[in-house]
Amino acid sequence: MDRKFIVTLASVAGSKKPHVIVLFDQHAVHERIRLEKLMKDYQIDGCNTHFRSTEITPPLPLSLSAKEVRILSSFEEEFGRLGLYYQLTNETQIYVTKIPTCLKARESREASRGNTVVKSLLEALIREQVEVLLDTRGVGTRVPSVLQNIISSEACRGAVKFGHELSVEESRVLLKYLGQCELPFQCAHGRPALAPIADLAIIDRDTAPVRDSSLLASHVWGD
Known part of the structure; x- marks a missing residue:
């Protein structure tokens, strides 16, 4: 979406079908994947020792x-x-x-x-x-901040940027590799890599007109 985000429909524990719309920051996703790969490449046997x-x-x-x-x-x-x-x-x-x-x-x-x-x-x-x-x-x-910052900077420099259009298949591959990461929910700098923006189950259940904008906000973002 907008050459910035990967839009997905996700499920939560206990649900039978996906119903939560989640946006993944494409740069943050690729950055996290690169960070963990670089960290392993720069360490003997891929360990943190x-x-x-x-x-x-x-x-x-x-x-x-x-x-x-x-x-x-x-x-x-x-x-x-x-x-x-x-x-x-x-x-x-x-x-x-x-x-x-x-x-x-x-x-x-x-x-x-x-x-x-x-x-x-x-x-x-x-x-x-x-x-x-x-x-x-x-x-x-284990990992001094000086080395962490060096590797994080390299991960960021080579990651997919905003404005780069990803195909559906490229998006799927990125999310597949993200799912294999140890810390899949944050970028190399610690910021969130994704954001749930709407729960379709709640919205579908709400058929009455919304009179209060704050009520709509609670449906979309949660309390």
């Missing part, structure tokens, strides 16, 4: 605080799980030898436009993870 890494040559020197270097020294395995490998050189400097593959892909895209982001993103990733490790007493986090 170890990010793939890519070697960088020559190694990248980073100047950090003494506290950050101490944490990096104590939690090398935890940082390796995020795809980050490094050599400690002194109390305030490391040489990064491998970085998360998703971050390398982002740097490659930026380099094609004459930009570089690898250093700032690495510093942000290290500082975020250092704070999490300190707050959780070494537990860490």
Whole structure:
């Protein structure tokens, strides 16, 4: 509809036939599908425990605080799980030898436009993870927000846009893959991917003229 939404008729638990009109945001749907596929591709064996890494040559020197270097020294395995490998050189400097593959892909895209982001993103990733490790007493986090944002941005960039006309078959395929997602009801940025707009069972049951516009609103959107 309007080259923005996929219109479907859905059923709810206990109903014998579909009767709820649901609009799916076509960009959000494709974005969610891409996000979950990219997340699996960037992780070893598609699990949420170890990010793939890519070697960088020559190694990248980073100047950090003494506290950050101490944490990096104590939690090398935890940082390796995020795809980050490094050599400690002194109390305030490391040489990064491998970085998360998703971050390398982002740097490659930026380099094609004459930009570089690898250093700032690495510093942000290290500082975020250092704070999490300190707050959780070494537990860490599965997917730091820095990596989540990188992958979400890539998912968004390649997703179907508003204004792109989808065929019926393309729409069916998108909804099929959406149904296989772990979080099918939200886009890569956490916004809703769908909205129920009308319950035909309620509307059909209401044959009397609607005198109050607020009553109609309750039928369409719910209380």
